[in-house]
Amino acid sequence: MIETKVISFWRNTMYAGLRDIKRFTIAATDGDIGVSKDFLFDDRAWTIRYMYADTHRWLPLGDKVLISPISLSRFDIENEKIEVNLTKQMVKDSPSVDDHLTVSREYEELYYRYFGYGYYWTGPGAWGEYAHPTALSQITPARSAEELSRSALVEGVESNHLRSIDELQGYTIKARDGEFGQIHDLILDTNNWEIPLIIVDTHQLLPGGKKVLIAPKHIKEINWLEQKVVCTLSEDEIKHCPEFDHALLGDRIYQEQMKAKLLAL
Structure with missing residues (x-):
């Protein structure tokens, strides 16, 4: 079992677009990965x-x-760097994966055992029993194995629902009464690594093709075969969705205003 140092991690919410993060450097404790x-x-x-x-x-x-967000030690938006609590050798020796194939639950179990992480799929929340991914770095593999065994009795843990963000970006959005745009980007909450907001390019519906925000709760279904996303909103409701402003993405007041508007839809 690989030993990892337990770290403290701040809980201040920061939002960042995944298109921006794609160019960020990932740094191990002894150099860039x-x-x-x-x-x-x-x-x-x-x-x-x-x-x-x-x-x-x-x-x-x-x-x-x-790289799992469980290993995160610091998310530095200003310097475009993601620091992880891993050495370069640990990353080099980690279970290999062919990025042309789906990451299976079997592979995830191997990956989590290698790093000594608790399993995220053994509890009711996005990160099992925890609100933040880094908490799983402190769970022993023995306990995780017990949790996995118990959860297998409740639901099939052999399957997962992992998809590429690159694949989703550009998918057509279908409203209740027509198509109105495409998925432009997803917003990441760097605290819990959940996606609270989705940016939609509405060029098919609104003059100038402005970008608006919707929430995951407005997504009814993703049809991966047809590359379409079915939305519960109507075209009129979409016209009243909050407009996305990249410059204000890190502003707490702007974040709260967006959440409030989307909760009302």
């Missing part, structure tokens, strides 16, 4: 489970590797 290239999100919990790190500058023949 690479840059984030894509994200795998849970399409039921609307939570980012993994970052794909492109490590070719560090490992010339290396493939992309998965």
